[in-house]
Amino acid sequence: MSSVAEMHAIAGQGEIMEVSMGPHHPSTHGVFRMDVRLEGERVVRLKPVFGYLHRNHEKIAEHGAYLGAIPYTDRLDYLCSMTNNWGYVLAVEKLAGLAVPERAEYIRVIVAELTRFQNHAGLVGFLLQDMGASGTPLMYAFREREKILDLFESLSGARMMCNYMRFGGVRVDCSAAWLEEVRQLVGRLPQFVDEFEKLLRGNEILMARTQGVGVLPRELAVNAGVTGPMLRASGVNYDVRKVDRYGIYDRFAFRVPLGEHGDVYDRYMMRILEMRETVTILEQALKDIPAGPVMDPKAKLRGLRPKVGEAYGRIESPKGELGFYLISDGTGNPYRYRVRPPSMINLTILEDMCLGENIADTVIILGSVDIVLGEVDR
Amino acid sequence: MSALLNAEDVKAQIEAGVPGSRVRVIQNGSPSAQHSLLLENEHARAVAEFLRDDAGLRLDYCSLVTGVDWTDRETSEKVKVRKLVQAADGTEQEQEVEEVRKTRVPGYLEAVYHLFSMEKKHGPVILRLRTANRTNDTTLPSLTPVWRSAEFQEREAFDLYGIVFEGHPDLRRILMWEGFADYPMRKDYVPPADDVEVAEVHR
Numbered sequence: 401m402s403s404v405a406e407m408h409a410i411a412g413q414g415e416i417m418e419v420s421m422g423p424h425h426p427s428t429h430g431v432f433r434m435d436v437r438l439e440g441e442r443v444v445r446l447k448p449v450f451g452y453l454h455r456n457h458e459k460i461a462e463h464g465a466y467l468g469a470i471p472y473t474d475r476l477d478y479l480c481s482m483t484n485n486w487g488y489v490l491a492v493e494k495l496a497g498l499a500v501p502e503r504a505e506y507i508r509v510i511v512a513e514l515t516r517f518q519n520h521a522g523l524v525g526f527l528l529q530d531m532g533a534s535g536t537p538l539m540y541a542f543r544e545r546e547k548i549l550d551l552f553e554s555l556s557g558a559r560m561m562c563n564y565m566r567f568g569g570v571r572v573d574c575s576a577a578w579l580e581e582v583r584q585l586v587g588r589l590p591q592f593v594d595e596f597e598k599l600l601r602g603n604e605i606l607m608a609r610t611q612g613v614g615v616l617p618r619e620l621a622v623n624a625g626v627t628g629p630m631l632r633a634s635g636v637n638y639d640v641r642k643v644d645r646y647g648i649y650d651r652f653a654f655r656v657p658l659g660e661h662g663d664v665y666d667r668y669m670m671r672i673l674e675m676r677e678t679v680t681i682l683e684q685a686l687k688d689i690p691a692g693p694v695m696d697p698k699a700k701l702r703g704l705r706p707k708v709g710e711a712y713g714r715i716e717s718p719k720g721e722l723g724f725y726l727i728s729d730g731t732g733n734p735y736r737y738r739v740r741p742p743s744m745i746n747l748t749i750l751e752d753m754c755l756g757e758n759i760a761d762t763v764i765i766l767g768s769v770d771i772v773l774g775e776v777d778r
Numbered sequence: 779m780s781a782l783l784n785a786e787d788v789k790a791q792i793e794a795g796v797p798g799s800r801v802r803v804i805q806n807g808s809p810s811a812q813h814s815l816l817l818e819n820e821h822a823r824a825v826a827e828f829l830r831d832d833a834g835l836r837l838d839y840c841s842l843v844t845g846v847d848w849t850d851r852e853t854s855e856k857v858k859v860r861k862l863v864q865a866a867d868g869t870e871q872e873q874e875v876e877e878v879r880k881t882r883v884p885g886y887l888e889a890v891y892h893l894f895s896m897e898k899k900h901g902p903v904i905l906r907l908r909t910a911n912r913t914n915d916t917t918l919p920s921l922t923p924v925w926r927s928a929e930f931q932e933r934e935a936f937d938l939y940g941i942v943f944e945g946h947p948d949l950r951r952i953l954m955w956e957g958f959a960d961y962p963m964r965k966d967y968v969p970p971a972d973d974v975e976v977a978e979v980h981r
Contacts, residue, residue, distance in 0.1 A: 450955035454936075485806055492833075497809030517891050622838050622896050625927025638896045684969055702962070709808025712842065712892055712902060730810065738844045740892075777953060 415439065418761040419759070423452050429526065430773030434750075434762065439642070441758045446751045450744075452627055453777035461737040466492055466567070466704045469737065473724025474740065480519050482511040483717040485565035490646060491713030491724035492567040496706040499696050504569035505648045506689040511552070511564065512715075513678045513685070517589065518545040519718035520629075520671040520678075521596070523770045527668060528600065530767040531609050537599065546590050554578060574737060587680045593675050610665035614753040614765035617662060624749045626740050628720025629670035634662035634738060640716035652684045657770065667768040680754040705732050719743050719770050739778060741769040783835075783903055785932035791835065791895050795828045796821055799964055805905060814890070814904035819919055819950035822907055826924040829893060842859065843893040845935030847964045850885040870976035885912045887941050891921060891928070909941060912964075938963035966968070968972065 422433035422533065431452035457476065461469040473488045474481035486508055490667035493500065500508075525541030549559040555574055556562040564571055600606055621634040631638055639656045641649040657665030657673035706728040714723035720742030729738035746769050754762045789801040792815070801822035804814045818824055829837045856876055863873045885910040893902030909916045920943035922928045932943045933952040940961040943949055951958060960967060 443808055451955070454953040459963055494810040495808050604786070623926045624841055624929075625925065636896055638899075707807055708816075709806045709810065709811075710812065711806075711808055712812060712904075713810075714841070721841060723892075725842060725890070727846065735842065736846050738842070740842045743925055744930060750929060751903035762847050 407639075410494060416444070420676065421542055421762070423449075429699065429767070429771060431679055432707045432766075432771070432773055432776070434766070436759065437763065438759055441760070443754045443759060443762060446754045448747050448750050450747075450773065450776050453773045455778070457778040458737050458739065459702060462734055465702070465732050466706075466734065467701050467736075471561065471563045472635065474563055475774055476520075476741070476778065477717065477719060477722075477772040477774055480515045480718050482515040482561045482564060483715060483722065485562065485675040486647075487713065487715045487717065487722040488724050489565045489567040490715060491540065491711055491726050492704070494708065494713045495711035495726050495728055496567065496639070496704060498568045498699050500647075501569055501693045501696060502690050502698055503573070504650075504694040506685050507570050507574055507694065508565065508647055509649070509652075509685045510682060510689070511555070511562075513682050514551065514582070516718045517675055517678045517682075518548045519770075520675050521592075522547060523598070523767075524600075524668060524671050527664075527764060527767045528606070528647065530764050533605075533607065537596070540596055540599065544589070551578070553583060554581075557665060566695065566699070567703055568696035569694045582682075583686050584667070586679060586686060589682075590676070590680045593679070597672055601731075606668075607665065609761070610663065610768075611765060612661070612663050612665075613757060613761050614768065615662050615663045616753055620749060620752060621662065621736065623747050624721070624752075626749060627746070628716070628718070628770075629674060630667055630720065631747055632657060633659035633666035633670045640714055641719055644714065646713075646715060651688070652681045654681050664720075664764055664768045668770075703732055706731060713757060714740065717742060719772070719775070720746055735747045739775075741775045741778060743773075744778075745775040747771060747776065781958065783817060783900055785903075786924070788829075788835070788903055789815060791832070792825055792828060795832060796824045801825075806898055808976050812902060812904060814906050816906045816908065819907055822905075822919045825892075826905070826921045831903075835903075836895045836897045837893040837901065838898045839894045839896045840891055840921070841894055841902070842890075843921075843928045843931035843935060844890040844892075845939035845941055845963065846888040846890060847939055848888060849912070849965045851883050852880050853883060854880045856867065858940055886910065887912050887916055887918075887939055889918055889935055889941055889943075912940075916940055917942045917944050918953075919944055920949075922946050937961075940964070 417438045419436045421436055423431040433449040473484040475486045491635055521541040521544050525538035528537035543758040552562055553559045558566040616634050618634045621631050635658055637658055654677045657670055708730045710727040712723055712725045714721050722742055723740035725738040726734045729735040753765050785803045792801050802816040804816050805811050828901055829835055841843055857879050858874050860875050861875045862870045862873055863869050889907045891905040893903045907918045918941055920932055922932055932946055935941045937951040937954050938961055
């Protein structure tokens with residue numbers, strides 16, 4: 401809270417009103433609050449307040465075995481449990497020096513790209529919902545998401561909390577019938593993206609609400625550590641799948657879409673374009689997937705005790721760079737377990753994007769960041 | 779894999795680029811071989827600016843800021859000492875005896891920064907800063923003025939570990955509530971009993 405003198409100084413320029421948006425507000429996508437100071441309808445200050453969902457995920461993981469943390473990672477970004485699993489097991493594999501069998505690498509790519517697709521579709525649906533397009537776009541997105549969740553359920557037993565990956569591979573192999581179902585779904589996905597885009601492209605309200613709104617300049621985006629589609633909307637070519645080539649991403653041909661203006665419209669378009677690239681990765685992975693084991697026989701799941709040391713492993717999650725930093729002291733549980741949450745770090749510049757905009761626009765600017773509070777608060 | 783930078787090379791470049799600074803390479807024994815650089819607190823800001831702006835390094839992206847709590851620990855080593863020992867016949871003789879010598883290593887808090895370059899597509903370069911102790915002198919220089927991405931993460935390290943970042947523009951609690959007294963991520967943190975009123979947890 402500001403001092404009285406500061407309030408008077410600002411009040412000299414006009415009527416100032418303080419509004420607390422959230423934590424229970426439909427536009428905040430969870431329990432998230434924005435302390436907004438307004439001059440008329442114009443935002444002159446905005447401070448994000450969070451922590452309502454804080455459960456000290458990192459402390460819980462430090463008290464358990466390496467294996468025990470995997471189901472907890474599901475609950476970080478609870479829309480994308482598969483990619484959360486991957487980020488964590490990748491870090492453990494680096495720490496303990498484990499290899500991953502070929503077939504498991506392919507399955508990981510398939511489930512991760514399906515996750516990315518449903519996340520982006522859902523985000524576009526919610527963003528349009530925030531702009532007042534009640535229902536239709538969100539229902540289109542959720543119709544497709546349901547089919548992907550059904551596939552996750554038949555593979556792992558759970559729709560959202562999949563707990564599927566293990567360091568050294570994946571928990572269970574997928575059947576030929578499952579792969580066939582994925583092939584059929586992927587065959588229909590381009591049609592869905594076309595239909596979705598046709599519904600929205602050129603829509604006057606969408607363009608008026610998003611173009612030139614919430615601009616994030618390139619230099620600020622880099623300096624503030626913004627990652628994922630948000631960074632690329634500002635024109636920075638940085639995708640961990642291309643930079644690190646973790647797993648087997650060097651085997652697939654795909655493009656990294658880039659924006660020009662860094663506004664809400666570009667961030668929206670990034671998601672649409674990335675959905676298309678995801679489909680091409682899925683097609684290639686489904687064509688090439690080999691037979692074989694899905695677990696490294698040397699991987700010791702229970703009672704893993706990595707040598708003293710540390711490792712940072714990162715992946716390109718649908719929301720940005722998701723990383724896990726682990727320090728081992730040679731015992732069965734990590735001495736330090738740290739998550740790099742893309743949702744939270746992408747919020748750093750929320751105020752910068754909102755200053756000078758209308759109060760109604762803060763809702764869609766926040767929507768275009770794509771946050772999940774399970775990951776922001778941990 | 780993004781190109782790994784050799785920690786020794788980066789150390790040499792820092793010491794040449796920032797006069798007076800000294801860097802220690804901390805070896806990492808795990809297969810990841812991500813070695814890190816321990817900086818002196820007084821030069822940390824200058825080193826950070828050098829790493830960000832140097833044309834060859836261009837570490838423009840600070841990905842991760844981590845707080846770590848290293849508690850006081852005891853190291854014990856076996857040493858051989860010559861000592862007067864009473865022999866079986868009652869006379870004293872000088873003999874070589876093995877003794878366990880214990881040394882108490884005081885604890886400290888650590889902030890770890892993982893740096894990458896979006897321009898050059900290399901990294902990570904890992905920086906470590908250490909506080910004097912973990913009780914009454916827990917200040918470190920803030921690197922938020924160099925990399926904005928540290929803003930919320932340094933607040934988190936302050937909130938959960940009690941590291942005070944000097945020069946941070948807005949150092950407040952971020953996940954716990956204002957007025958909460960303790961630092962929950964510390965190794966010796968004891969959570970309040972379930973029946974304690976929330977008001978009592980306040981300072």
